[in-house]
Amino acid sequence: MADFDFADIAPPLTPDYALLEANKCLFCHDAPCTIACPTHIDVPAFIKKIATGNLRGSARVILEPNPFGHSCARACPVEVLCEGACVLNDRDEQPIKIALLQRHATDYVLERKLKLFQAGKPTGKKIAIVGAGPAGLSCARDLRRAGHAVTVFEAKPLPGGLNTYGIAEYKLKADVALAEAQDVLDLGVELRLGVVVGRDVPLDQLLAEYDAVFVGVGLGKTKALGIPGEDLQGVVDALSFIEHLKTHPYRETSVGKRVVVIGAGNTAIDAVTQAKRLGAATATIVYRRGEADMPCYHYEYELAKRDGCGFRFNAAPQRIIGNGSGGVSGLEVRTGGGNETIPCDMVIVAIGQGARTELTWPKEDPRVFVGGDCANGGAEIVNAAAEGVAAARRIHQRLTNG
Amino acid sequence: MADLKTNFAGIESPNPFWLASGPPTNTYGQVAKAFDQGWGGAVWKTIGEPIINVFSRYGSVDLGPARMMGFNNIELISDRPIPENLKEIAEVKRNYPKHAIIASLMVESKREAWHEMVKQTQDTGADGIELNFGCPHGMSERGMGSAVGQVPDYTCQIVEWVKEVATIPVIVKLTPNVTDITYIARAAVKGGADALSLINTINSIVGVDLSTFEPQPSVAGKSSHGGYCGPAVKPIALHLVSAVAGDPAVKIPISGIGGIASWRDAAEFIALGAGSLQVCTAVMHYGFRIVEDLIDGLSNWMDERGHRTLADIRGRALPRVAKWEDLDLNYHLLAHIDQDKCIKCELCWTACEDGAHQAIRRLPRNNGGPVVEIIEEACVGCNLCAAVCPVQDCITMERVPNDYPAVSWKEYAAGKGKLAPRSEHFHTANWSPSAKR
Numbered sequence: 004m005a006d007f008d009f010a011d012i013a014p015p016l017t018p019d020y021a022l023l024e025a026n027k028c029l030f031c032h033d034a035p036c037t038i039a040c041p042t043h044i045d046v047p048a049f050i051k052k053i054a055t056g057n058l059r060g061s062a063r064v065i066l067e068p069n070p071f072g073h074s075c076a077r078a079c080p081v082e083v084l085c086e087g088a089c090v091l092n093d094r095d096e097q098p099i100k101i102a103l104l105q106r107h108a109t110d111y112v113l114e115r116k117l118k119l120f121q122a123g124k125p126t127g128k129k130i131a132i133v134g135a136g137p138a139g140l141s142c143a144r145d146l147r148r149a150g151h152a153v154t155v156f157e158a159k160p161l162p163g164g165l166n167t168y169g170i171a172e173y174k175l176k177a178d179v180a181l182a183e184a185q186d187v188l189d190l191g192v193e194l195r196l197g198v199v200v201g202r203d204v205p206l207d208q209l210l211a212e213y214d215a216v217f218v219g220v221g222l223g224k225t226k227a228l229g230i231p232g233e234d235l236q237g238v239v240d241a242l243s244f245i246e247h248l249k250t251h252p253y254r255e256t257s258v259g260k261r262v263v264v265i266g267a268g269n270t271a272i273d274a275v276t277q278a279k280r281l282g283a284a285t286a287t288i289v290y291r292r293g294e295a296d297m298p299c300y301h302y303e304y305e306l307a308k309r310d311g312c313g314f315r316f317n318a319a320p321q322r323i324i325g326n327g328s329g330g331v332s333g334l335e336v337r338t339g340g341g342n343e344t345i346p347c348d349m350v351i352v353a354i355g356q357g358a359r360t361e362l363t364w365p366k367e368d369p370r371v372f373v374g375g376d377c378a379n380g381g382a383e384i385v386n387a388a389a390e391g392v393a394a395a396r397r398i399h400q401r402l403t404n405g
Numbered sequence: 406m407a408d409l410k411t412n413f414a415g416i417e418s419p420n421p422f423w424l425a426s427g428p429p430t431n432t433y434g435q436v437a438k439a440f441d442q443g444w445g446g447a448v449w450k451t452i453g454e455p456i457i458n459v460f461s462r463y464g465s466v467d468l469g470p471a472r473m474m475g476f477n478n479i480e481l482i483s484d485r486p487i488p489e490n491l492k493e494i495a496e497v498k499r500n501y502p503k504h505a506i507i508a509s510l511m512v513e514s515k516r517e518a519w520h521e522m523v524k525q526t527q528d529t530g531a532d533g534i535e536l537n538f539g540c541p542h543g544m545s546e547r548g549m550g551s552a553v554g555q556v557p558d559y560t561c562q563i564v565e566w567v568k569e570v571a572t573i574p575v576i577v578k579l580t581p582n583v584t585d586i587t588y589i590a591r592a593a594v595k596g597g598a599d600a601l602s603l604i605n606t607i608n609s610i611v612g613v614d615l616s617t618f619e620p621q622p623s624v625a626g627k628s629s630h631g632g633y634c635g636p637a638v639k640p641i642a643l644h645l646v647s648a649v650a651g652d653p654a655v656k657i658p659i660s661g662i663g664g665i666a667s668w669r670d671a672a673e674f675i676a677l678g679a680g681s682l683q684v685c686t687a688v689m690h691y692g693f694r695i696v697e698d699l700i701d702g703l704s705n706w707m708d709e710r711g712h713r714t715l716a717d718i719r720g721r722a723l724p725r726v727a728k729w730e731d732l733d734l735n736y737h738l739l740a741h742i743d744q745d746k747c748i749k750c751e752l753c754w755t756a757c758e759d760g761a762h763q764a765i766r767r768l769p770r771n772n773g774g775p776v777v778e779i780i781e782e783a784c785v786g787c788n789l790c791a792a793v794c795p796v797q798d799c800i801t802m803e804r805v806p807n808d809y810p811a812v813s814w815k816e817y818a819a820g821k822g823k824l825a826p827r828s829e830h831f832h833t834a835n836w837s838p839s840a841k842r
Contacts, residue, residue, distance in 0.1 A: 019470075026469030029795050032751035033770065054469060093748035094796060 007253040008280055009172040012306065013077070013103060021107040025053040027091075028099050035088035036101060041389040042069035046085055050104055061108035063119050070141040071388040073113055073183045074166045076106035077175045079385050080269075082302045113182055122190045123150030128402045131156065131213040133200045133362070136164020137384045138219030138375025140187040141391025142398070147190040149399045154193040154213070156200050162188065164221055165376075166384060168246040171273035173280070177249050201362030210370055215398045218364050219375040219391060222356035228265065232323025233352075237331035241266070241274040241353035248277055259349025262286040263334050265320050266353035267297040272304065274351045275312045287313035289320060289336060289345065315345065323350055356381060372398055407707035408714045409700065411445060411505075413681040414574040414600035414658045416532045418445035418505035421715060422671070422699050425662050425683035426451050426509035426535060426578075429693070431483065433493035437500065439688075443696040446505025447497075448602075448683060451482035451537045452490045452526075453511040453549070464611030464621040464628075466637065475637035476686050477611040479622060479629050481543045482511050487525070495529040505681075507576065511537040511549050514559065516566045523570050533573050536563065536598075538589075539580035539605025542631045551605070554580040557592035564596025576660060579603040581645055590649045594657060601649060602660035602683060604642045606632025635686040639664030643677055647726045650678025666695070668702030675715060676722035730818075733811040735825040738786030738802045740764070744775045746799035753777055753790035753800060761789045782828040 016024065028050040036046040044065050052061035065072035081087070081102045089098030112119060128151045132139045135157035143153045161167050166180035188194055198204060200220075209216050225240035227233060237259065248256040258281040264274050267290035279286040288307065290297060293316050297304060307314075318336035324344060326332035333344040356376075364371050374390030376382065409420040423446035424430045424439055431450045439447060458481055466475030483490055491508075498506050508526045512518040526534055537544075538554030545552040553559045560577065567575055577593040579586055581604040590601055608630050612621045620628035642663020650659050661679030665671055666687035674682055687695055712718050742753070749770070754777045757765040764783035768776050779790075791800040812822030 023470040029750045029752060031749075032755040033767070035749065035770070038770065090748040090750045 007282075009176075009253065009277075011077070012173045013106075015110060016100070016103045016107050018107075021053055021104060024100050024104055025050050028054070029090065031090055035090060036085035036099075039084045039088035040069075041084075041383075041385045042075075042392065044068055044072070044085075044105075046101055049108060050099065050101070053104055053108055058108050058111040059117060059119070062112040062117075065105055065109055066112075066119055068392065069385065069388045070144045070187060070392065071137045071166070071183060071384050072105060073109045074137070074170075074175050074180055075383075075385045075388065076102050076109055077179070078166075078170050079383060080300050080302065083300060084385070113179070113186075118186075118189070120144065120148055120190065122147045125152070126150040126402070128152065128214045129154070129212070130215045130217065130398060130402075131209040132217045132219065133206075133209070134164060134219040134221060134375070134377075135159075135162035135184065135194065135196075136219055136221055136375060136387060137166060138221075138378075138387035138391040138394075139164070139217060140184055140192075141388040142217045142219065142372075142374065142395045143192045143391075144187040144190060145392055145395035146398060147187075147192055149395070151214075151399070151402065152193075153191075154195065155188075156195050156198045156204065156209075158197065158199045158220075160196055162194060162196070164219075164387075168249055169242055169270075170249075171245065171277055172249060173276070199361060201359075206362065206364060210368070214402055215370045215372065216364075217372045217374065217391075217394050217398065218362070218377060219373070219387070220359050220362055221376040222381055223359040224357060225352055226354050226357050228320060228323075228352055228354065230320055230322050232325060232331070235323055235325050235331050235350075236329045237348060238323060238350045238352065241270050241351050242356070244274055244351055245270075245277060248281070253281065256281060258283050259331075259347065260284045261347045262349045262351060263345055263347040264288050264351045264353055265334075266290065266355070267292075267299055268353060268355065269299045269303050270355075271351075271353035272299050272307045274353050276307050276310045278349070278351065279310045279312055283349075285313060286310075287315055287345070287347075289315045289318050289334065291317070291319035293317055318343070318345070369401065407704040407712060409445075409704060411681055411715060413505070413660065414533070414576070416446070416505045416507065416574055416681075417503075418681070419503060420445035420700055421675070421679075421681045422696055423447055423505060423507070423660070423681055423683045424688060424693075425685035426537065427685040427689070428480065429685060429688045431485070433496055435693075436493075436497050436506070439693040439696070440497075440501045440504045442693045443700055444504070444693065446507065446532075446681065448507040448509050448535050449483075449490065449494055449531075451509040451511045451540070452487055453482050453522075454513075455484050455486055456481040456543075458484055459624045461622045461624050464631065466611055466635075473635055473686065473690050475609075475611070475633060476635035476689070477606070477609045477622075477631040477633045479542050479624075479631040482537070482540070487522075491525055491529050494526075494531050498530040498532070505532050507531060507533040507535050509535040509537050509578070511540070511544060514548055514553060514563060516569075519563060519566045520570050523567050527572055531573065533576055533599075534567065534571060535576040535578050535602060536567060537578055537605075538563070539578045539603075540632060541580060541582050541606060541608040542629060551580040551582055551608075554578075554589060554605070555583050557588050560589055561592040561596040564593050564598050568597035574599040576600040576602050578605055578662075579645075579649070580605045581641060581663075582608050586645050587648055587652045587655070590652060591654050594655055598657060600658040600660065600680075601655070602662055603649060604638070604645050604663045606634045607638055607641065609633035634664065636664045636666055639670055643673060646674060646679055647677040647723060650720060651723050651726055666690075668699050668706065671699060671703055672706060672718065673722075675718050676720070677726070678720045678723050680715075680719065730815040731813045734814060734817060735807060735809045735812050737805040737807060737825065737827075738788075739781055739784050739805050740779050740786065740790050741801050741803045742775070742777060742779060742790075743799050743801070746796050747775065747777070748796055748799075749776045750795060751777060752793045752795065756789050756793045761785075761787055765790065 049064040086098040162184040163180040375387035426448040462480040468474040540550035544550035658680040661674035662683040807825040809825035
């Protein structure tokens with residue numbers, strides 16, 4: 004395969020289209036889209052500003068409550084959030100293209116490197132943030148705006164968390180995630196990469212050196228299947244697979260000819276579509292329950308079907324069968340009609356992540372704040388951003404009032 | 406099918422749709438093409454001593470993505486030699502004998518100059534003459550156009566000169582840039598005008614380029630006020646047509662002009678007294694082809710409503726144009742929200758709350774039921790909620806019957822008639838958001 008298609012599945016709007024779309028917005032009062040957004044972006048306000056040609060102001064309306072407005076514009080499940088709540092659905096029309104309009108406004112400032120926020124007057128307080136993902140950096144941004152000194156500890160070599168490493172390439176590319184992270188870091192955040200808190204630095208040390216600690220470490224490794232054959236070559240976890248794809252030239256990520264993805268969440272969809280686009284002849288979701296039980300969003304399901312991915316429902320994996328030379332030759336599943344072997348040469352496991360094992364944190368310590376996937380069990384970028392921002396507010400209150 | 410044949414002050418055309426004097430009627434080729442596509446008549450772009458135009462002549466007012474909601478120009482009259490224009494008018498008339506061809510004229514305010522121009526025009530076989538007393542830009546600085554049309558005595562004087570030699574109908578085109586257009590209309594009648602046409606364009610500056618501070622349209626960094634037209638001016642034109650058509654001292658045919666872009670606009674002008682219709686901006690935007698739906702839409706509507714000829718609808722709305730003091734104070738309305746149609750945007754609430762009479766109550770969104778309801782005792786039936794509602798027929802204004810005979814302000818002030826009871830809240834002083842809560 005010479006060419007890989009990882010172009011944006013939702014390409015940006017042209018200026019003319021953006022103007023047309025922005026003018027379709029009714030400018031609802033107490034707008035359902037805003038209510039539906041976990042960060043409560045004032046959607047009608049930012050769209051109105053697009054309509055008046057005030058893109059800088061529009062981006063500010065987006066990024067003020069949501070420091071990750073860039074990546075949310077690309078990767079948010081808007082059909083179940085703002086766009087799903089749009090009143091135009093009730094007029095039997097397509098909802099306003101809120102995500103694309105959000106991208107139109109936020110791209111404007113990102114491309115021009117416009118700085119919308121400034122660090123506040125130094126307060127002399129220091130906060131440690133563990134994890135440079137959307138939760139940690141959202142928290143960092145608002146703490147810097149309040150004037151607190153912030154140090155972010157990140158285990159990976161690059162900031163951004165799953166935005167950089169874990170989102171399907173056709174939705175969000177690492178350069179956007181990194182630019183978005185850099186925007187926060189430019190407020191004067193100290194970033195320590197390659198440091199695993201809990202292994203390299205104990206949490207107690209942070210609590211001794213800083214006035215508060217925010218934990219936004221996300222989740223740990225993909226859970227084990229607990230079936231024979233899991234250790235064969237050709238069995239990979241979905242997040243490692245996607246991370247490799249996103250951090251290497253496309254041709255360097257190896258993919259089987261016949262790929263099976265176990266699991267039916269949104270990460271499974273990311274994995275199966277990326278495998279297909281990397282050149283797998285077949286890429287099939289294998290799920291132990293039925294179609295209606297799939298935890299992925301309907302929109303994601305449609306994406307995978309559009310990419311020509313296969314689906315096997317009510318097929319519970321029993322064992323991964325070796326090919327005699329260390330690799331994979333098939334996946335044995337139990338179905339209503341007895342056991343069956345699905346031939347494959349690669350198995351991607353996407354049955355959810357477990358908690359972090361290297362780090363635990365005290366639940367009662369008033370100096371410790373938590374947000375993002377490690378607090379909510381795994382949700383969207385927008386939830387992580389909302390929780391990071393909320394934590395910054397609580398930390399600021401604690402450090403300035405108490 | 407409805408009969409759209411038009412006889413306007415003796416000028417006949419197959420339908421009432423004429424091209425207004427302007428860029429679309431500059432040449433034989435344009436007018437012939439327009440007639441081929443169905444236009445009933447054309448008023449030739451104003452003829453006079455050829456002028457020299459500037460580059461950059463038009464400015465547009467866009468409403469969101471909608472282009473040319475309003476439009477202005479600083480273009481002058483024809484830049485072509487008089488004989489050339491007259492020759493082409495004669496050719497059009499020869500080749501399109503059933504269509505109305507009217508020459509728009511503008512010359513310096515001298516009796517001999519007008520006599521000469523009118524005589525030459527009549528030699529072409531043109532059906533009529535339109536006197537351009539309306540252009541507000543450029544020519545007015547030279548004592549022509551609206552400089553004439555803004556002074557009743559000048560208007561009357563020049564019409565008299567023209568009528569001394571005219572053998573074909575003379576239409577006087579009026580400027581809206583006056584305090585009371587009926588004074589000018591009456592002056593034209595006094596001078597002997599056979600008909601009027603209105604409105605010419607409205608004086609305007611169409612906008613300012615915020616990166617350079619150049620008013621638009623910019624000519625080497627500067628601009629000049631120009632004539633405003635397009636859909637935005639239609640309501641102004643409708644009012645002025647009705648004012649002139651309803652003036653008992655006028656009583657001559659009126660050609661309606663100003664923002665006509667659809668058959669609906671046309672029907673409204675006719676209903677307010679227009680005998681023919683002139684269109685320019687819509688053609689500059691979309692081309693001559695729009696005449697097809699102007700004709701088709703108007704005749705379908707007439708057929709559906711049982712109107713056979715234009716005479717059946719002409720002026721039908723005029724008796725309903727009244728003075729405020731004659732409106733019925735006992736006619737009460739109440740807004741009604743069709744909750745099945747409501748999409749819960751709450752635009753009605755915010756409009757009424759901030760912009761009108763605080764007569765809509767918000768209900769919690771999370772209840773699943775309605776989110777807005779009319780506070781009946783506070784609703785003054787103003788129409789604002791219905792105007793902002795994005796769903797057709799969701800908010801309607803319902804009549805609230807009462808047993809009281811109609812009473813106008815004039816009657817009431819004179820001690821005649823009784824007011825039907827009104828909620829104390831109908832008086833804003835007794836109703837405020839704080840009183841409500």
